[in-house]
Amino acid sequence: MDIILLGPPGAGKGTQAQRLVENRGMVQMSTGDMLREAVAKGTPTGLKAKAVMEAGELVSDAIVSALIGERLDSVGASGAIFDGFPRTKHQAEALEILLAERGRKLDYVIELVVDEEALVDRITGRFTCANCGASYHDTFKLPAVEGTCDVCGSHDFKRRPDDNEQTVRTRMAEYRAKTAPILPFYEDKGLVRRVDGMANVKAVAAAIDAVLDS
Ligand code: AP5
Ligand code: ZN
Numbered sequence: 001m002d003i004i005l006l007g008p009p010g011a012g013k014g015t016q017a018q019r020l021v022e023n024r025g026m027v028q029m030s031t032g033d034m035l036r037e038a039v040a041k042g043t044p045t046g047l048k049a050k051a052v053m054e055a056g057e058l059v060s061d062a063i064v065s066a067l068i069g070e071r072l073d074s075v076g077a078s079g080a081i082f083d084g085f086p087r088t089k090h091q092a093e094a095l096e097i098l099l100a101e102r103g104r105k106l107d108y109v110i111e112l113v114v115d116e117e118a119l120v121d122r123i124t125g126r127f128t129c130a131n132c133g134a135s136y137h138d139t140f141k142l143p144a145v146e147g148t149c150d151v152c153g154s155h156d157f158k159r160r161p162d163d164n165e166q167t168v169r170t171r172m173a174e175y176r177a178k179t180a181p182i183l184p185f186y187e188d189k190g191l192v193r194r195v196d197g198m199a200n201v202k203a204v205a206a207a208i209d210a211v212l213d214s
Pocket of ligand 1: 007008009010011012013014015016031032033035052053054056057058059060061064083084085086087091122123125126127135136137140141162171197198199200201202204
């Protein structure tokens with residue numbers, strides 16, 4: 001099963017994708033994670049993407065579509081969760097082609113419906129494990145043992161450079177202007193399912209499970 005998790009910054013795409021990886025063996029295809037990895041390694045893609053990401057703007061369609069294309073062959077029968085991709089009409093069309101070339105097709109586009117103002121708090125409180133990438137939050141999801149990752153036991157955590165309020169506002173404006181307009185493309189195909197992303201993490205997970213098991 002191949003699905004898209006669609007929603008503005010902080011909607012919970014990454015959090016829910018991680019859960020689907022653990023519970024269903026699906027493969028998370030996060031262009032944000034791929035780009036952050038490229039920036040950390042200082043690859044040519046990373047050098048192009050760094051300033052764009054720090055400004056909260058979108059990296060070029062060609063770059064992100066290529067990143068997805070490179071990794072799609074490694075996705076097995078359990079399927080892919082597209083997280084943060086596609087983000088423009090052009091990327092949505094590129095994904096159709098990439099999937100069709102491999103005899104795959106999208107099963108669902110799950111829209112996480114959220115209140116943007118609440119998301120600013122979610123994002124500015126977010127931190128992740130520097131070792132395994134598990135996601136936490138200062139208020140909503142602290143590790144069970146203070147300062148220790150629940151998943152891997154690491155004591156090393158980090159925060160994203162684009163998680164400040166000003167950049168978050170630009171990221172949200174980009175979502176409204178360029179990403180939300182792709183919803184009708186998927187609505188016409190009958191693929192969109194709406195989930196209340198303001199519920200707690202477990203309730204959102206249950207709602208997504210209900211869609212995938214329907
Ligand atoms: P990307 O990494 O994709 O970031 P994003 O879309 O802004 O989304 P986030 O990762 O901020 O949020 P999320 O929805 O995953 O929320 P999370 O689960 O972490 O992109 C970053 C940048 O890369 C872009 O700005 C762009 O420059 C570039 N880029 C990436 N892809 C691109 C593309 N395709 N094209 C062009 N450019 C691209 O949750 C947030 C916090 O809330 C966490 O702390 C979490 O613990 C908490 N939380 C989650 N769910 C809940 C809940 N239900 N209740 C309470 N708290 C919750
Ligand atoms: Zn960890």
